[in-house]
Amino acid sequence: MKYSNACGEEISRLAFGTMRLPLLPDGSIDQEQVNEMTDYAMEHGVNYFDTAYPYHDGRSETAIGKALSKYPRESYRLVTKFPGHQFMKKYDCEGIFNEQLAKCGVEYFDFYLLHNIYENSLPTYKNRDYGIIDYFVKQKELGRIRHLGFSTHARAENLEEILDFLGDRIEFCQIQLNYLDWTLQDAKRKVELLGSRGIPVMVMEPVRGGKLTDLGEENNRKLKARRPEESIASWAFRWLMNIPEIATVLSGMSSLDQMKDNIRTFSEGTPLDEEEWNMMLDIAETLKKGVPCTACRYCCAGCPKELDIPMLLAGYNDLKFASAMTVKMQMDGTPAEKWPDQCIGCGACAAVCPQQIDIPEVMKEFNGMLRTGPTWAELCRQREEAAEKMRAETP
Numbered sequence: 001m002k003y004s005n006a007c008g009e010e011i012s013r014l015a016f017g018t019m020r021l022p023l024l025p026d027g028s029i030d031q032e033q034v035n036e037m038t039d040y041a042m043e044h045g046v047n048y049f050d051t052a053y054p055y056h057d058g059r060s061e062t063a064i065g066k067a068l069s070k071y072p073r074e075s076y077r078l079v080t081k082f083p084g085h086q087f088m089k090k091y092d093c094e095g096i097f098n099e100q101l102a103k104c105g106v107e108y109f110d111f112y113l114l115h116n117i118y119e120n121s122l123p124t125y126k127n128r129d130y131g132i133i134d135y136f137v138k139q140k141e142l143g144r145i146r147h148l149g150f151s152t153h154a155r156a157e158n159l160e161e162i163l164d165f166l167g168d169r170i171e172f173c174q175i176q177l178n179y180l181d182w183t184l185q186d187a188k189r190k191v192e193l194l195g196s197r198g199i200p201v202m203v204m205e206p207v208r209g210g211k212l213t214d215l216g217e218e219n220n221r222k223l224k225a226r227r228p229e230e231s232i233a234s235w236a237f238r239w240l241m242n243i244p245e246i247a248t249v250l251s252g253m254s255s256l257d258q259m260k261d262n263i264r265t266f267s268e269g270t271p272l273d274e275e276e277w278n279m280m281l282d283i284a285e286t287l288k289k290g291v292p293c294t295a296c297r298y299c300c301a302g303c304p305k306e307l308d309i310p311m312l313l314a315g316y317n318d319l320k321f322a323s324a325m326t327v328k329m330q331m332d333g334t335p336a337e338k339w340p341d342q343c344i345g346c347g348a349c350a351a352v353c354p355q356q357i358d359i360p361e362v363m364k365e366f367n368g369m370l371r372t373g374p375t376w377a378e379l380c381r382q383r384e385e386a387a388e389k390m391r392a393e394t395p
């Protein structure tokens with residue numbers, strides 16, 4: 001296993017993300033398999049285990065806590081997050097934090113994140129009445145948290161404001177990063193900004209929830225011809241090895257086979273050479289099935305509804321790859337009068353678009369996609385109810 005040094009700690013370059021744990025047929029977590037995967041991870045040098053309050057409706061923390069309980073506490077780094085990004089009836093920092101410690105069976109967390117500080121959750125995190133950040137800074141002083149950081153799905157242009165607000169209260173940052181999001185979500189800009197401030201980067205979604213493990217026949221063939229022995233997923237991990245700001249890469253592994261493949265990559269794998277690095281960026285272009293907006297903004301001046309058209313088109317493109325919830329969560333930070341349903345179909349934008357995008361049609365389709373399934377607020381409510389139910393069931 002290869003290691004990095006972040007926040008004064010030696011941490012494995014591969015981290016066990018516990019958002020997509022193996023399940024039994026009845027939908028509950030397969031604890032036996034989680035134990036087996038955790039044992040394999042520990043035996044092969046993985047020492048960073050990432051969970052979060054809402055994962056698996058609150059059951060992920062318990063599962064990984066159980067799996068790690070037989071190991072000396074100082075032999076692994078346990079990581080979880082405070083759900084300030086969710087809409088909640090109240091933000092009970094103390095209650096939730098104590099519950100997390102109890103569920104994991106530990107007295108402290110090595111790394112603790114404020115979960116997804118982005119456009120829409122920033123007011124919650126800033127709210128002095130909730131006192132979220134003050135509370136967790138205090139826990140760090142008390143030794144119940146060793147390192148405090150945050151994760152974010154904020155747009156690149158807003159990350160600077162968030163970093164300015166947090167200042168030296170945070171030590172690390174977790175972002176979505178892979179060769180597709182390098183350009184699609186402007187992750188390159190985020191990495192450069194974090195790097196310029198000396199903030200270590202923890203990576204989430206390195207294979208975009210599995211979407212980068214199968215790139216289509218032609219792309220797969222190209223990669224297999226070059227390195228027949230390596231999996232398609234391993235290319236995504238090796239691509240990340242070229243970015244020096246990265247401290248660790250969280251992979252949400254669901255089986256022992258995935259874990260073995262990833263551990264092999266992070267133990268023996270070498271970074272890509274320049275030609276391979278660029279080849280992956282070219283492949284990313286072939287995966288972008290959305291509209292070819294270049295964000296020139298020619299269309300914006302004539303829009304009678306003053307919509308941020310390139311931002312909406314970026315969301316539309318993203319929805320082709322991301323889980324719908326990620327995009328819905330981001331759209332929650334957008335005022336109602338700026339949503340795609342406000343488009344009146346006048347066509348003034350399409351008339352000046354150098355890429356000849358049928359913008360009114362895309363707005364209609366994007367709106368339909370956003371309205372399908374539960375909203376982010378509904379999902380938060382469901383999660384809160386599930387957490388309450390679990391608390392009631394726990395003896």
Ligand code: SF4
Pocket residue numbers: 302303304305306307309342343344345346347348349350359360363
């Ligand atoms: S078609 Fe929609 S997005 Fe385009 S200018 Fe008219 S209102 Fe704005």
Ligand code: SF4
Pocket residue numbers: 292293294295296297298299300309310313352353354355356357359
């Ligand atoms: S004019 Fe076309 S390419 Fe330029 S920002 Fe608008 S939609 Fe995108």
